[in-house]
Amino acid sequence: MTQRINLMESGNPHGVSRDDQNVVLSSLEPDQLVEAKKRHIPRRRFKDSELVLLWGLRVYLLFMLAVVAYQVWTAAR
Amino acid sequence: MKPVAQSEVVITHEDVDRAHDRARVSKARARRGFSSGARLLWLLAGPGVLVMLGENDGPSMLAYAATGAKFGIGFFLPFVVLTFCMAIVVQEMTVRLGAATHRGHAELIFDRFGPFWGWFSMIDLGIGNFLTLITEFIAVRAGLGFFGVRPWVAILIALVILYAALMSHRYWTWERITLAAAAFNLIFIPVAFMTHPHWHSVGHSLITWHPLPGFNKDTLLIVLADIGATVTPWMLFFQQSATVDKGMTTKDIRFGRIDTVLGAALASAAAVATILATAPLFAHKMSADNFQAAEFAQALQPIIGRFGASLFALGMVEAGIVAAITISTSSAYAFGEVARKPHSLNLPMSEGRSFYGVLTLCALAAGAIVLIPGLPLVYVVLLVNVVAVLAMPPALVFLYMLVNDREIMGDLVSPLWASILSKGIVIVLTATGVLYGVSIIAPNIFAALGGK
Numbered sequence: 001m002t003q004r005i006n007l008m009e010s011g012n013p014h015g016v017s018r019d020d021q022n023v024v025l026s027s028l029e030p031d032q033l034v035e036a037k038k039r040h041i042p043r044r045r046f047k048d049s050e051l052v053l054l055w056g057l058r059v060y061l062l063f064m065l066a067v068v069a070y071q072v073w074t075a076a077r
Numbered sequence: 078m079k080p081v082a083q084s085e086v087v088i089t090h091e092d093v094d095r096a097h098d099r100a101r102v103s104k105a106r107a108r109r110g111f112s113s114g115a116r117l118l119w120l121l122a123g124p125g126v127l128v129m130l131g132e133n134d135g136p137s138m139l140a141y142a143a144t145g146a147k148f149g150i151g152f153f154l155p156f157v158v159l160t161f162c163m164a165i166v167v168q169e170m171t172v173r174l175g176a177a178t179h180r181g182h183a184e185l186i187f188d189r190f191g192p193f194w195g196w197f198s199m200i201d202l203g204i205g206n207f208l209t210l211i212t213e214f215i216a217v218r219a220g221l222g223f224f225g226v227r228p229w230v231a232i233l234i235a236l237v238i239l240y241a242a243l244m245s246h247r248y249w250t251w252e253r254i255t256l257a258a259a260a261f262n263l264i265f266i267p268v269a270f271m272t273h274p275h276w277h278s279v280g281h282s283l284i285t286w287h288p289l290p291g292f293n294k295d296t297l298l299i300v301l302a303d304i305g306a307t308v309t310p311w312m313l314f315f316q317q318s319a320t321v322d323k324g325m326t327t328k329d330i331r332f333g334r335i336d337t338v339l340g341a342a343l344a345s346a347a348a349v350a351t352i353l354a355t356a357p358l359f360a361h362k363m364s365a366d367n368f369q370a371a372e373f374a375q376a377l378q379p380i381i382g383r384f385g386a387s388l389f390a391l392g393m394v395e396a397g398i399v400a401a402i403t404i405s406t407s408s409a410y411a412f413g414e415v416a417r418k419p420h421s422l423n424l425p426m427s428e429g430r431s432f433y434g435v436l437t438l439c440a441l442a443a444g445a446i447v448l449i450p451g452l453p454l455v456y457v458v459l460l461v462n463v464v465a466v467l468a469m470p471p472a473l474v475f476l477y478m479l480v481n482d483r484e485i486m487g488d489l490v491s492p493l494w495a496s497i498l499s500k501g502i503v504i505v506l507t508a509t510g511v512l513y514g515v516s517i518i519a520p521n522i523f524a525a526l527g528g529k
Contacts, residue, residue, distance in 0.1 A: 020093045027099035028092060029326055032179050035087045038417070039397040041180065041485060050478065057471040058197060060507065064467045067514045072456045 087126065094423035098249050102329070109401055121195055121332035121341065123252045124319035128168060128312050129161070129340030133347050134209065134400030134446040135216025136305030136461045138265070141348045142373045144299050145355030150278050151288040153303065158283070160307040161345040163505075166498045167473065170480040170491065171313050172333035175320030177489045182317040184414035186475055189482065198475060199415060201468045206311050206408045209465070210443035212458050213404065216397030218447055223371045223390035232444040234399050239440055242402055243433065248322050248422040255402050261395040262347045268388050269350035271381040272357050279353065280505055294516040298463070301513055304346070304506065305462025310384055311407045318410035322421050327489065354381075354389065364426035366516040401440060409436035463513065470507045473499065 016024075030036060046054070083351065098120075105116040109492065175273045178185060183202070187195035214232055221231035242254040281287070316337075325333055325420045355373060357380050371390060378386040406422070409432050413420020418431040426433060447454065477499050481490050515522055 016088045016090065016093055017149060020096070021088055023100055024088050024092045024096040027096040027103060027178070028324065031160070032092075032095070032324060032326070034089045034091050034421075037179060041178070041185065043191055044189050044482065044484065046190075053474060054194065054471070057507075060510070061201070061467055061471055064510050064514050065464070066461060067517050068460055068467070071517050072460065075456065076453060 090425060090428070091419070091421045091423045094247055094249075095322075095421075099324045106328075110425060117332055118335060121323075121329050123256060123335040124316045124325075125168065125172070126340035126343065127165065127252065127255055127259060127319065127336070127337030127399075128316040129344040130262045130347070131315070131400050132164070132261050132307060132309060132312055132405035133344045133396055134213055134404075135393060135397040136209070136212045136458055137348070138351055138396045139216070139373075139458060139513065140191035140299070140302035140306045140462055141351035142355045144303060145352035146358040146373070146376075147295070147299060148290050149356045149359035150274065150353065151282050152286050152290055153299070154279065154282045154352060155284075155286050155298070157303055157307075157348050157352065158345050160304050161341040161348070163304075163502055164307045164312070165341045166502060167308055167476070168312060168316050168337045168341075169334055170316040170476055170495070170499065172320055172325070173330055173486070173489050173491075174476075174480055175317040176327050176330050177486050178327045179321055181321055181410055181414040181420070182314045182476075182479075183411040185479055185485070186315075187415055189479060189485070190475065195415065198472065199411060199490060201472065202310050202411055203315060203408070205461075205465060205468055206404050207311065207439065207443060208457055208461050209309070209311065209409075210401060210404050210439060211446055212400040212455065212461050213397040213444060214444045214447040215454055215458055216393050217401070219371045220374075220390045220393035220397065223374045223387070229448055232448060233392075235401055236440060236444055238398050239402050239405065243422070245435070246423065246425050246429075247352065248319075250289070251422045252319075252323070257401060258395065258402070259399045262392065262399065263343065263350075264388050264392040264395065265347045265350040265354060268377075268381065268392065269353040270386055271385040272354055272377075274353045274356065282361070294520060297509075297513055297516050301466050301509060302462040303438075304509060305465040306503075307344075308469055308506075309462075311404050311469050313472055313476055314411050315403055315407035318407065318414070318420075322410070323341070324424065334454075351392075366375065372400045378435075401443070405436045405439045405443075408439045409433070461520070466506055467510045467514075470503050470510070477503070 024033070102117065102120050105113055105120055116346060128336060131166060141157065144157070173181075174182070174185065178389065180188070183195070183199060186198050217235045218231045221234065223229070226234075238258070242251050242258075244274055245251060245254075290299075311493045320333060350417070354377065358373075358376055361380075371393075374386040374390040376395070377389055382388075410420050412418070413432050414437045416431065419429050421429065422431045424432060477491075477496070480486060
């Protein structure tokens with residue numbers, strides 16, 4: 001995930017000085033820039049087994065939260 | 078990936094602040110010798126220590142205190158150390174993810190898995206964070222209550238400290254202020270010494286895991302509370318986002334690991350010290366079933382004196398304040414990443430209104446709830462760690478899938494041993510949760526298995 005970034009000759013809309021721009025370009029990796037991070041990372045497709053696991057864990061979590069709610073309810077009574 | 082056109086590149090103040098921090102790292106790395114290594118550790122340590130000491134929060138310290146008071150010195154001493162080893166395995170993955178992708182955890186989940194699963198993950202995080210945040214303010218209120226401070230004054234003090242850490246609008250300064258506050262978590266160590274523990278028994282327990290507790294619902298609840306005191310979903314989101322905000326790269330992963338291990342070592346020392354500090358209550362057969370922070374301090378006063386009890390209460394206050402800072406920050410990071418709003422502690426207020434707004438709003442709302450008279454908040458304190466353990470397996474599966482995703486991680490995917498360990502942790506956490514569910518729904522099963 002690297003890309004080449006060129007310094008704008010016409011200055012910077014955020015009012016960043018030339019010295020600071022140089023520090024940024026020499027110290028940060030190109031994909032560390034705020035602007036570079038605005039691009040989305042491509043989506044991946046789930047395998048069937050992964051979907052089964054994710055749904056299984058979702059059902060597990062909902063069921064267990066219901067158990068916790070039941071325990072709170074009985075304790076409160 | 079699409080190349081960036083010249084006109085698209087914009088450098089922000091956030092980039093500049095991060096670049097200055099990184100320039101110091103590069104300068105230190107260029108030198109040779111021990112002092113250079115120490116300097117690099119000083120510059121790069123932070124997210125790991127903060128996440129571990131931050132997780133030694135109000136409910137966690139109460140869980141350790143309850144462990145000592147209920148079971149004394151025995152099985153739970155090495156068990157707590159083991160849970161921190163588990164935390165190291167989990168948190169190390171977030172360091173690698175952050176350093177390799179420069180993206181926060183919430184952002185990666187939304188981008189890679191889509192909004193459907195992303196929102197599930199965010200709902201888990203949001204509910205867990207808010208409930209935990211409430212308990213942090215309860216700990217602050219209870220701890221300062223020991224000194225006679227009024228509840229609203231206690232909450233105000235916590236909010237002022239939280240806000241003071243943010244005022245510099247620099248990640249580095251925020252991190253150092255919060256680290257300084259987190260160091261007070263070690264206050265539990267002198268308290269443990271004041272109780273004059275039987276060191277031979279401590280050593281024996283750490284090596285042999287004996288005496289073992291009985292197999293029953295109470296033991297299981299403490300097991301769950303102690304696990305929930307060391308591994309929780311907010312830690313994943315916080316450390317990855319903090320690693321990104323600090324500007325760490327793949328070159329810094331070794332120091333990120335050292336930072337995480339150092340944090341775990343400090344936090345486990347404080348946790349073990351808390352168990353040792355309250356173990357005399359077990360020896361005196363004192364029931365601590367419904368104790369909160371102030372009650373533990375009061376119960377310990379005859380044993381360790383007013384000064385020792387005051388230190389214990391102050392430790393609870395620190396635990397609550399540091400966790401309130403880190404947890405509200407983790408919520409703000411996650412919100413910014415998902416809403417695609419600026420999200421960094423390097424942002425000036427004018428550019429980070431939504432980031433600082435969410436952070437402040439979470440803290441204010443949780444603090445305000447604690448001040449509402451008559452709310453049964455004791456249940457929140459008791460169950461928040463349990464909820465954290467239950468929410469961990471789905472969060473860990475997302476983490477596991479991301480860290481083994483070669484498209485975004487390249488050669489930094491987990492080695493086989495780390496994958497086996499993380500799968501094992503998911504299985505252990507899920508099984509513990511299921512056992513807990515069984516103990517509630519069918520408590521007689523424990524009697525059939527020889528427990529109570």
